[in-house]
Amino acid sequence: MTTSTYQEQVYTLVKMIPRGEVASYGMIASLLPGVTARMVGYAMAASVNEPDLPWHRVINSQGKMSIPGGTERQVAKLLDDGVSLTKSNRVSFKIYRWNGPSQDWLEQNSVEIADFMTIKAGWP
DNA sequence: CTTCTGACGAAAT
DNA sequence: CATTTCGCCAGAA
Numbered sequence A: 001m002t003t004s005t006y007q008e009q010v011y012t013l014v015k016m017i018p019r020g021e022v023a024s025y026g027m028i029a030s031l032l033p034g035v036t037a038r039m040v041g042y043a044m045a046a047s048v049n050e051p052d053l054p055w056h057r058v059i060n061s062q063g064k065m066s067i068p069g070g071t072e073r074q075v076a077k078l079l080d081d082g083v084s085l086t087k088s089n090r091v092s093f094k095i096y097r098w099n100g101p102s103q104d105w106l107e108q109n110s111v112e113i114a115d116f117m118t119i120k121a122g123w124p
Numbered sequence B: 001c002t003t004c005t006g007a008c009g010a011a012a013t
Numbered sequence C: 001c002a003t004t005t006c007g008c009c010a011g012a013a
Helices: A006-014 A025-030 A038-046 A072-081 A105-108 A114-121
Strands: none
Touching: A006 A025, A006 A038, A025 A038
């Protein structure tokens, strides 16, 4: 749908990230035309009112966390999800990277499989 | 109305 | 590895 704000679309995708997996701001943005990674960050910053939103599963492309005021809470939540960190306190996308949204989401958003594969190929 | 300021990212330097 | 540039939203002052 195109009637919802980009923030709602961001939340919809983030809620699809399963326990034990992580996505980057850029990954979410690449699935939403017109939305940049920075905008995804803005959306997350304003997500305090969004219930059931696994915000901790969204990290930057370097596998690090960008939360101001400390990353302790996020790290704890990730560990609880079963996601372990690297020596340098980073999350390995190679191991925990999200595989993308559901088939339903792709169809509802008119995203062809071929295009999705291309987008996915550019992910960390 | 204008200005400032962030949960980003890729490329260039 | 550290900086800089640019893309260009939303809320506060």
